[in-house]
Structure formats: structure tokens, C-alpha cells
Amino acid sequence: MAEDRNxxxxxxxxxxxxxxxxxxxxxxxxxxxxxxxxxxxxxxxAFGGYVSxxxxxxxxxxxxxxxxxxxxxxxxxxxxxxxxxxxxxLKGRRERALIATKFxxxxxxxxxxxxxxxxxxxxxxxxxxxxxxxxxIDLYQLxxxxxxxxxxxxxxxxxxxxxxxxxxxxxxxxxxxxxxxxAHFIAERxxxxxxxxxxxHYSLLYRDVEKRFxxxxxxxxxxxxxxxxxxxxxxxxxxxxGRIAPGSRQxxxxxxxxxxSARNWDVQEALLAFARERGWTLGPMSLxxxxxxPATFTVIAGADKPEHLRENVKALEIRFTxxxxxxxxxxTLVDEDRSVAPVYRTLRPEKxxxxxxxxxxxxxxAGQPPD
Numbered sequence: 001m002a003e004d005r006n007x008x009x010x011x012x013x014x015x016x017x018x019x020x021x022x023x024x025x026x027x028x029x030x031x032x033x034x035x036x037x038x039x040x041x042x043x044x045x046a047f048g049g050y051v052s053x054x055x056x057x058x059x060x061x062x063x064x065x066x067x068x069x070x071x072x073x074x075x076x077x078x079x080x081x082x083x084x085x086x087x088x089x090l091k092g093r094r095e096r097a098l099i100a101t102k103f104x105x106x107x108x109x110x111x112x113x114x115x116x117x118x119x120x121x122x123x124x125x126x127x128x129x130x131x132x133x134x135x136x137i138d139l140y141q142l143x144x145x146x147x148x149x150x151x152x153x154x155x156x157x158x159x160x161x162x163x164x165x166x167x168x169x170x171x172x173x174x175x176x177x178x179x180x181x182x183a184h185f186i187a188e189r190x191x192x193x194x195x196x197x198x199x200x201h202y203s204l205l206y207r208d209v210e211k212r213f214x215x216x217x218x219x220x221x222x223x224x225x226x227x228x229x230x231x232x233x234x235x236x237x238x239x240x241x242g243r244i245a246p247g248s249r250q251x252x253x254x255x256x257x258x259x260x261s262a263r264n265w266d267v268q269e270a271l272l273a274f275a276r277e278r279g280w281t282l283g284p285m286s287l288x289x290x291x292x293x294p295a296t297f298t299v300i301a302g303a304d305k306p307e308h309l310r311e312n313v314k315a316l317e318i319r320f321t322x323x324x325x326x327x328x329x330x331x332t333l334v335d336e337d338r339s340v341a342p343v344y345r346t347l348r349p350e351k352x353x354x355x356x357x358x359x360x361x362x363x364x365x366a367g368q369p370p371d
Contacts, residue, residue: 025067026316028297032221033196035138035169037098039291040313041070043227043302048081051304053088060089060097062306066313069098072199072225072300074143075124076105080131087133094134100197101128102173104143116146116154125161141171141199151183152190159192171197173227177213184220195222197297202226204235204271204286204332205264210293217295224295229287232259234268237275237282241265263335270331280318287315289328 011018026039042063047056063071071090073082083101090097103124106114114120129135140161142154161167172180172195180198187194198217202209203226217224230236232255233244244256268282275285287299303309320328 024313024316027069029223030139030169030297031196031217031223031295033169033223035098035196037070037298038068039298039316040066040068040287040309041072041100041225041298041300042068042309043300044071044073044082044086045077045302046082046304047073047077047089048085049078051085053085055304056085057089058306059303059309060086062309063303064093064096066309068309068313069096070100070298070300071097072100072227074102074105074141075107075128075131076102076143079107080127083128083131087131091133098138099132099134100139100141100171101132101137102141102143103128104146115149116142116157117149118153118157121154121157121161125166129166136166136168138168139171139197140167140169141173141197142175142195144174145172145176145179151179151186155183155187155190155192159187159190162193169193169196171195171199173199174201177216180213180222181216184222197223197225199225199227199300201228202290202293203229203231204289204328205231205267207332214293214295222295223297224293225298225300226290226296227300229290229299229301230283231264231286232256234259234264235271235282235286237272241269267332267334271328274327274331278324281311281314283311284314285318287312288318289320289325291315292320292325 008017027036028039029035030037042059044056047053047059051059060071063069071086073086075083077083086099090099103121104114104116107124107127112119112123125137125140128137140158142158146154158167158170162170170193172183175183175198180195183195186192198213200209200213202224206228209224214224216222232253233239241260271286272282275282278285283301287301290296290299299315301308301312303312
């Protein structure tokens with residue numbers, strides 16, 4: 001700590017600190033707001049459970065050393081155990097972290113122990129602050145939509161938390177595009193805090209959000225971050241068809257078989273070969289690809305050990321050519337899309353702008369130059 005302070009003093013000028021020499025970490029604005037997050041984040045789902053409190057601290061130590069400031073957790077992860085472990089690991093250095101936590105899942109058996117009502121939100125926020133050992137949350141996210149509560153009630157309660165200084169920014173997770181749109185314009189109409197971020201399921205194996213959700217976020221400046229960016233370990237490169245790496249979290253997870261369709265293995269194996277041809281490893285390449293998407297500000301792969309983070313940050317070294325991106329589209333967009341009439345794709349491509357990646361892939365396969 002003394003060394004850090006001495007280094008800072010050497011950079012003092014009349015107008016504040018001179019910038020530190022550029023390091024390896026990238027920082028991106030969360031949508032159009034002023035908040036800046038590291039391009040690589042830490043998913044803290046396993047903290048305090050599969051990953052012990054001591055191991056969690058080792059992961060946080062490594063993250064901060066690498067310049068990672070974004071830590072994503074939720075009150076429901078281990079029924080508070082994740083928040084407690086993260087708070088303990090950040091004790092004494094809270095200001096170096098951007099804590100993103102979530103609310104909305106059931107936390108107890110009472111009728112108001114879940115959801116996004118005013119009473120549920122205020123209770124959940126106070127409890128998260130206690131567990132995290134902090135007096136403010138940087139990004140407070142609605143974990144799942146509560147369709148039994150008017151969105152006006154949810155947004156007003158969140159705006160009150162922002163005005164009280166307990167929450168800096170608000171975000172949402174798992175909303176449909178129309179729900180995010182509704183919330184955006186209701187908040188704008190009333191002058192309330194708006195959702196600056198959206199967290200959804202997105203990876204090279206599951207690209208549905210590109211059809212309608214991502215274009216909305218780009219248009220209205222809502223930053224996107226993604227859970228399961230490595231598709232439950234399928235894109236980590238650690239597993240093979242018919243063989244899950246022993247000792248891994250996936251080896252003991254009851255959800256692991258759900259990821260392992262024949263289609264997913266086919267795509268995984270094609271991507272693995274693609275990465276190896278270019279001297280890359282699959283996990284970092286998969287994260288690097290997500291960082292090319294226009295609204296993405298960070299990716300939050302879970303990290304059980306410090307070495308997982310050292311592997312993840314290799315994503316920042318990967319640069320794709322246009323040909324690389326077209327080939328990735330060709331390898332991953334392998335199922336027929338049934339959400340629009342086929343005639344639009346062939347006769348009126350301007351009507352299906354959200355399928356530009358598929359159009360590029362098709363053009364490349366046919367030997368045509370992309371538009």
C-alpha cells in the first residue's frame with residue numbers, strides 16, 4: 001500500500017495525477033452513462049460455496065492485480081453467501097471495485113421476500129449492503145422481471161435508492177426487449193433513473209439476442225453484459241465430447257448435461273479447430289468475440305481460481321479480421337432461422353437487419369462479397 005502511495009505521489013501535478021502508463025486492461029463505458037467497467041469481469045456465483053471464502057479472496061486479489069474492477073453477484077447466489085464472500089474479499093479496498101449485484105429472486109418464505117415491489121426492493125437492498133459491508137452499490141440490477149408488479153413501482157423505488165445514495169446506477173437482467181423498452185421510456189417520462197445496463201444469456205452457442213434485443217440496446221445506449229459467456233463450460237476448451245474434465249465445477253453440476261446437445265458439440269469442435277489454426281485458445285477467443293459486439297461493455301465469466309482470470313484476460317490480446325468474423329458466423333449460425341418468413345431473407349433483406357451476421361455468413365459461403 002505504501003508503494004502504491006509513493007508511486008502516486010510521483011505522478012502528482014497541478015491538475016491532478018498524470019495518467020499511469022497504459023496497462024493490459026481495457027475499460028468501457030456502461031452504455032452511454034459515465035460509469036467505466038473493465039472489459040473482463042468476474043462472475044461471483046460460486047463465491048462462498050463451491051469457491052471458499054479464502055479462494056474467493058485469492059480470485060479477487062488476482063482480479064485487482066490485473067486491473068479488473070467489475071464483480072457481478074446477486075443476493076440469491078448461495079442465499080447471500082456470494083455477497084458476503086465478495087464483501088470480505090474487498091474489505092479495505094472497496095473503492096477499487098465496481099460491485100454489481102442483483103435482486104428479485106426468492107430469499108425467504110415470506111410473501112414479500114421476492115420480486116420487485118417497493119417493499120421487496122428496499123428490504124433486498126438493505127440486506128445486500130449489510131452482506132457486502134458497504135454503504136453503496138455501484139450497479140443494482142433487477143434479476144428477473146416481476147410481471148405481477150407495475151414497472152412504475154419498481155422504477156420509482158429504484159430511483160429513490162439512487163437519490164438516497166445507496167445505489168449509483170441501475171440495470172436489468174432477463175427482460176424481453178419490449179419490457180426493457182417499456183421501462184426505458186417510462187423512466188424517461190417521469191425523470192427517474194433509467195436502466196443503464198442489461199444482462200442476458202449470450203455466447204457463441206446462443207446468439208438469439210442479436211435478433212431484436214441487441215439492436216434496441218445499441219439504439220438507446222444501454223450497455224450489455226452477458227452471463228454464461230462460455231456456455232456452461234462448453235466454450236472453455238477444458239471439456240471434450242463425452243468427457244468432462246474431472247474436478248471441474250461442471251463435473252459436479254446437475255445442469256451440465258443440458259448444455260451437451262449434439263449441435264452444441266458440433267459447433268464447439270468447429271470453433272476449437274478454428275481457434276487452434278490461429279494460435280488461440282477457445283475460452284479467450286469466445287470472450288474476445290463477445291467484446292466485438294456493439295453494446296457489450298464487459299463479459300463476466302466465472303472464475304474459481306486465479307489462473308482462470310489470467311486465462312480470461314488473454315481475450316484482450318485477440319484481434320479478429322473481417323474474414324475471421326464471417327467464418328465464425330458461418331460456424332455458429334448453423335440452424336435454420338424460423339422467426340421470419342423465408343421470402344424476406346431472399347427478396348427483402350433490408351426488412352431483416354437483425355440477421356446481418358447470418359447474411360454475411362451466407363454470402364461468404366456462396367463466395368459473394370459481404371454488403
